[in-house]
Structures are given as C-alpha cells and as structure tokens.
Amino acid sequence: MATNPGSDVTLANQKSVPSENLRTKKLPLSEEEVFYMNCRAAYLTVFKSSLENIISKDQLCLALQHAGRSPSQKTVNKYWTPQTAKLNFDDFCVILRKEKPTSKAELLKSFKQLDVNDDGCILHTDLYRFLTKRGEKMTPEEASTIINLPDVNADGKFDYIKFCKLYMTTSGQCLKTALEKLQVDSKLRRQQFGSHMEGFSERGPSPIPKPPPRIIRNSDQEAFSNKGDTRASLLSTARKFKASVSCTISMAANSNRNSTLIEPNLKDWPCVRARGCFFLEDDGDTVSHQYRMHISQRSLAHLTIKPLNLTQVEGKVSPWLSVDTALYILKENENQADFQLICLTELQNREVFGWTGELGPGVYWLIPSTTGCRLKKERKPVTEEAQLVCRDQSGELFLTQAFRAALSDVFDMTDLDGNSLLSLEEYNFFELRTSGEKCDEEAWLLCRENFEMKENELTRQGFMDLHLMEANDREGDPRDLWVTLCSLGYNRALELTEACPFVIDLHTERCKPRVKAVRMEASRGQLEKATCQSVLLKGEARAMDDDEKILVYTRSWDFRITSVIENKSDSEVIIHVNNELSKNCVNNRGLPVFAVEVAPQSTMVCQHVMPVDRRQEWAHHCVYSLV
Incomplete structure (x- = not known):
C-alpha cells in the first residue's frame, strides 16, 4: 500500500525478500543420510508416524514397494513368520539394507531363462505354464493379467524387455513419489524416526541402528545371504502391476470437427x-x-x-498468446x-x-x-538482467523505458474491468499477489494525496509514480521491484513467461x-471438482482389468484430452501412467511416464494432453497401470 513519501514506512517495505538463511546451501547428503531419508519417505507413505508399527504382511509389502522394492511372498515370509507380531521402523531399515533393489540386469536374466528363441520375447503358453505351475505359483487370473498387459504383449508373445523397462520406471517412481511427499511436509521431515533424526546442521555420520534380535534369526541367515531363485524374481516383477487399461486417440492436423465456435448475432446484446x-x-x-x-x-x-493481447514489441511474439484457456460456469445454490x-x-x-x-x-x-x-x-536461463531504474545527469532516479513498458502491461493486467483506472479492489488483487497484504482505506487516502487519481481510482501515471517512489525509498536498489515482477510472472529479462493475462466477454x-x-x-478446489465432473459426465469410462473399483475416464476435444481417475475403493491407490507411445503430444505433468496417488473414495484429474504442433497429426496413447 502507498504512504506519504516522507514516511519511514513505505509500500516497498511490504515486499518480501528471501532471507539469507533460505539462501544458505546445505552440504550434500552422505550415502547413509540418503538411505535413511529413503526409509523415512517410504515408511511415512504407509504410516502417519514412525512410532507406528507394521502389524501385517500386507503393510510390510506395501512399505517395501514404496521404498522401490518388489518383494515376492517368499521374501515377505522371511521377515514375517508365524511368530512375528509387529515390526518397527528400525526393523524396516534393517530389511531394506538386506533387500537391495532389483537391477534391470537381474530381471532380464530371470526372463531370459524362458526365452527359447533369444529374441526378447516369451511365448504366452510358456509364460502361463511357468507362472501357474512352477515355484511360487500365480493364480490363473493373475497370470492372465500379465499376459493381457497392453504394450508388452502381441501376437501371442510377451515382450519382457519392454516389461523390464516399465517395471524399473515404476519402481523408481514409487520411491520418488514417497520422497516428494516427505519433502513438501516440513512436519514429517522433523519427525523422529526410531533412533534417527533428520538434523544436518552439525553434519556427522548418522548412527547405524543395531538390528533387533527378533529380526535376525538363525533360521533366516541362509535366506538373508540368498537373493532367491529366478522364479521368485519373475513373480515379484509380474505382480508389480495388478491391473491396467489403455487408451488410444488419434487426431487429424488442425482438427475442428465438432468444436467450431459460431458467434450469434450479438447486435444490441448488452x-x-x-x-x-x-x-x-x-x-x-x-x-x-x-x-x-x-x-x-x-x-x-x-x-x-x-489470452489478453497487451502492448507488444514490434516483431516479437508474446509467449502467453498460445496458452489454452477455458471457462467453467457454475450455478450457486441457496x-x-x-x-x-x-x-x-x-x-x-x-x-x-x-x-x-x-x-x-x-x-x-x-x-x-x-x-x-x-x-x-521457465527453464531457459536469462543471460542478461534488464535494468529497471537509472539516474539522470542531476542524479535523479527515473524508470527505464523497458520497465515502464512492463509496468504498463501490469497495469492492464490489474485493470480487471478495463476502464483504464485501478479501483481499490483491483489494486488489492495486485497487492495480495505481490506482497500478501491489502491496502486499507486509510492508506488508499494517502495514495490519493500523493499520486494521480480520477474518481478515487489510480491512473496509469499514478501507478508509475508509485513504483518510482518505491525505487527512491530504496535509493535505487531494484531488489524489491524484482520481487514484485517475479511474483507477477516476469523473468529477469522483463519477459512475461510464467503468467497469462486473459479477457472474458459476456x-x-x-x-x-x-x-x-x-x-x-x-x-485445486472448486476447479478440480468442476473438471472431474465435466469429464465424468461426458467422458468414456474404462475399468482396470479385474478391478471395477478403479475407473479411468477420458474425454477428448479437438484441441485437448483430459483423463480423470476415480477410486471407489477404501484404500489409496498408485496409478502408473505411461505416455511413451504418444506422438506429437505434450501433457501438463511434463513427463511421459509418471505416477499419481488417488485417495480412497475420490476422483482426481490425472492429466491433460494437447498437441505440440496442431498443424500436424497427433496421437495420444496411454497405459494406466495399478501398482
């Protein structure tokens, strides 16, 4: 908010500047610390606290999967015997030390034993017989799920090389998802995990817990040293994906088959x-x-x-003009x-x-x-920072032409009703975005006394003078001005790259x-609900194989495709999403392969997909797998 230029408290003082503490670089984590961080992340994905115990085989198996492992039933039985009542976090760490993640080479070796032709494929008859008749047997239904997985089965053969790639991606994503969940929650990071605390201010070697006697039993010594036979490895790999469903949609170049907007005769319409x-x-x-x-x-x-076309530099195309926009209209009930x-x-x-x-x-x-x-x-680094303020020959500060042009665009973005003036309400949207605070009536009166206004609304020139005052208050230091600009989507070259102004006509x-x-x-919030509702109403629904409680809804327009996942079960599920076979496509996740967590009894937007170049054909091919 604006105040008297002579006052010690000014608008500029409200802008937040990152503290030096936040800029302090942490020392790189040691291998031991990385190990415990992975353990913590996996454990807290299943349990609310490290003080909770594992009380079942299913919980142990799930925690191991979140740690990037793929345990067979034989492996789980090593650590959960008929005499086991519970395992704690320290026990879990010991298990993870013993059960190393399966390497791609080990998986390929397991499958290669069945590859009689040495062509990277296994006949379905051989694979089915192996899975249901030998070693740790699968049920016929489980084996059929593997044989029916999209993208890795064709012409009666199972492509185990593709399957191994899919498996390794998903195992890594499980651990990555668990780590991201831990990183965004500072409370979880500060929790004490067994005898281990994440506190790296005084870096020293993390203590290694002594294995509890009830974990390492004499009868288990041989099992610990033996990684198991290839059948167990194959079985654990095959069971990684419980069910899957695929979706394929092809679009022609510049397709507008059913979505052309025809404007009615709007003459005399308010x-x-x-x-x-x-x-x-x-x-x-x-x-x-x-x-x-x-x-x-x-x-x-x-x-x-x-998108709103603001003041343009001749010959330069603004990146936000290609951003897709949409408008949901909701009716407010009583x-x-x-x-x-x-x-x-x-x-x-x-x-x-x-x-x-x-x-x-x-x-x-x-x-x-x-x-x-x-x-x-934006990922492209800025090589040269734009200058915001300069001094003339008399030493007076003035705003550079480039900064004034950017401020003029900011003024138009803030002018929500388009009347070339900023009301207090409009200005407060600007303040909330840039400083997190509102300007009250008293401060607005001070603005009126010091900056140009018309009918109690700030003019474009007044907006410029307000920022010049801020620069003077900081004696030309542009740091607070950059805080404002960056929060509005500008980079250091004064390009609007992380925002998109738009205009709505009614x-x-x-x-x-x-x-x-x-x-x-x-x-999130109401928009997420509206998006899910629109896709569920008109999208095509596909159930996961053998699991009618997990549904994938896909709705396509000529310009985009949106998928929503509905979880009708009573437990959280992880869905592995693979778009690698799509052509000329980009999704909002930024990755061709990723995983999402869906809470019980809920729906969530999984992804939006659009063509990279609408002038060319584009094809969306996606496989959704329940992990």
Missing part, C-alpha cells in the same frame, strides 16, 4: 468484459482470478475467454456452498474458446482454467449481467 490472469506458482500449480456473475432474468448468453456445473467453453475459434446457451436468473461462478500444457515453469440477450472478481484461487 455486454460486460472482465480481465484476469493465470499465475504460475513455484510448485507448478496455477492461480487465477475467479468471478461471480448475477443475471436478473432468463436469457440467451454467449461467453468467451481468450446454501452458497454447493455449486452446479452448467457448462464449459468447449467451442473454439483460433485462440478464443466460447459457449452459447440459455441461463436462468441467479448467481453464477465463472472459473477460468488452463491445462498447464503450454503455461509451464453477452446476454435480455439483460446486462453483473460480473465481479471476488478472489484468486489455485487450480
């Missing part, structure tokens, strides 16, 4: 325009403005959303907590997405959305709608 912006968070999530709309009577309506999905802008005309239909009287929520396929965290035939931006919210 119109309201609203602006907003998508901002990328540090974790890759997206935040955007959301709006309430009031319609007084039933009317035909036409709604569109598109309790104001339950929203009904009305529609989604799924018709397209170039960069414009729209919807035309009838809306009854009432209050609606307009929730903008972007898939994240095109709006991503035309109604019989009455003028009232629209107001009311909050900024992440893509």
